[in-house]
Amino acid sequence: MNIFEKAKILGDGGRYDTCGPKSCEVKVRDSLGGIYHAKAENKNCILFKTLMSNSCSFDCKYCSNAKNSSKNKAEYTPKELSSIFMYLVKNLKVEGLFLSSGIAANPDKITEKMLEAVKLLRYKEKFKGYIHFKVLPGTSYELIKQASELSTRMSINLETPNKSIMSELSTCKDYKTDILRRQSWISKMKTGQSTQMIINNISTDKDIIKMADWEYKNFDLRRVFYSRFRPVKGTPLQNTPEEPLLRQNHLYNADFLMRNYNFKVSEFTRIMDDGMLPRIDPKVALAREYFDSAVDINQASYYELIRIPSIGPKTAQNIISTRQTNTITKTRDFTALGISIKRAAPFIKINGYRQKMLSDFCS
Numbered sequence: 001m002n003i004f005e006k007a008k009i010l011g012d013g014g015r016y017d018t019c020g021p022k023s024c025e026v027k028v029r030d031s032l033g034g035i036y037h038a039k040a041e042n043k044n045c046i047l048f049k050t051l052m053s054n055s056c057s058f059d060c061k062y063c064s065n066a067k068n069s070s071k072n073k074a075e076y077t078p079k080e081l082s083s084i085f086m087y088l089v090k091n092l093k094v095e096g097l098f099l100s101s102g103i104a105a106n107p108d109k110i111t112e113k114m115l116e117a118v119k120l121l122r123y124k125e126k127f128k129g130y131i132h133f134k135v136l137p138g139t140s141y142e143l144i145k146q147a148s149e150l151s152t153r154m155s156i157n158l159e160t161p162n163k164s165i166m167s168e169l170s171t172c173k174d175y176k177t178d179i180l181r182r183q184s185w186i187s188k189m190k191t192g193q194s195t196q197m198i199i200n201n202i203s204t205d206k207d208i209i210k211m212a213d214w215e216y217k218n219f220d221l222r223r224v225f226y227s228r229f230r231p232v233k234g235t236p237l238q239n240t241p242e243e244p245l246l247r248q249n250h251l252y253n254a255d256f257l258m259r260n261y262n263f264k265v266s267e268f269t270r271i272m273d274d275g276m277l278p279r280i281d282p283k284v285a286l287a288r289e290y291f292d293s294a295v296d297i298n299q300a301s302y303y304e305l306i307r308i309p310s311i312g313p314k315t316a317q318n319i320i321s322t323r324q325t326n327t328i329t330k331t332r333d334f335t336a337l338g339i340s341i342k343r344a345a346p347f348i349k350i351n352g353y354r355q356k357m358l359s360d361f362c363s
């Protein structure tokens with residue numbers, strides 16, 4: 001098998017590892033596999049997302065690489081991976097590497113090969129760009145430490161929000177030891193870390209949001225990524241229906257509100273029905289739950305302002321400084337502050353009156 005055939009198979013295998021919300025994961029080249037527009041360190045870039053090997057001795061029920069899978073198997077040597085990556089850097093303007101792997105024999109053995117490839121890139125090829133190193137469950141401390149010194153970002157996939165859901169999907173991964181303990185080690189190293197959870201029909205939104213919050217608080221995570229379940233042919237879950245994209249989007253919205261607006265898990269649980277978020281924008285649902293009546297935009301506190309749809313932390317600050325010299329009354333005041341009247345109107349009043357329609361606002 002030549003190196004381009006390996007790139008196609010291993011690039012395709014890498015697509016299940018999320019490196020951003022859906023909008024950041026646009027495939028650039030289908031013919032080769034694994035080349036995506038993505039966001040790395042808050043910048044748009046082109047990433048080569050690949051596995052080192054797609055053989056795995058683990059049995060995760062959702063995974064196309066699991067043991068006994070009938071897929072074509074491939075594995076790079078460290079030199080091959082470094083050569084194909086540098087070829088892509090020079091010829092296709094690829095700017096970063098996202099490296100993961102199946103656990104071919106045991107986690108340490110394949111991690112040593114991944115590390116060797118990364119060392120070739122850093123020391124021989126003098127590549128200084130973005131490298132995301134996926135830590136495999138159960139990898140030893142020493143190897144994770146070495147990876148941290150060579151990588152820009154690391155992650156280990158949490159996959160499920162708790163131990164009991166993990167045990168329904170895999171008999172091989174020890175949730176506490178293989179995953180949480182490794183996350184705790186990484187949190188003390190210099191490389192920032194993220195993680196990924198699969199959204200499936202056995203995890204509720206409540207389970208997922210609670211665990212994401214716990215992860216942010218305990219491991220200083222940069223991001224939790226959410227990947228909705230989509231059945232893969234040839235796996236034990238091939239006939240399970242895929243999870244809706246809307247559910248994934250709402251979990252990303254909730255995560256954003258927790259990280260950037262400081263919304264609490266208890267606020268989300270109040271709007272849930274049987275552990276699931278409603279099918280509308282979570283911020284609108286939270287505002288309906290929070291406000292008994294409309295709030296005066298010229299008197300509302302910062303805490304109240306950020307709960308109004310279309311008003312974020314920056315806009316809330318701008319409203320507060322504008323109010324020191326002017327009263328907000330006109331459509332153009334809202335436009336200047338970047339507030340969508342349509343979204344905010346149900347929750348605000350001006351000079352004691354609630355404007356029900358756009359035409360009620362003075363221009």
Ligand code: SF4
Pocket residue numbers: 056057058059060063064065066067101102103
């Ligand atoms: S350990 Fe990773 S690659 Fe292996 S079966 Fe599980 S999800 Fe797939």
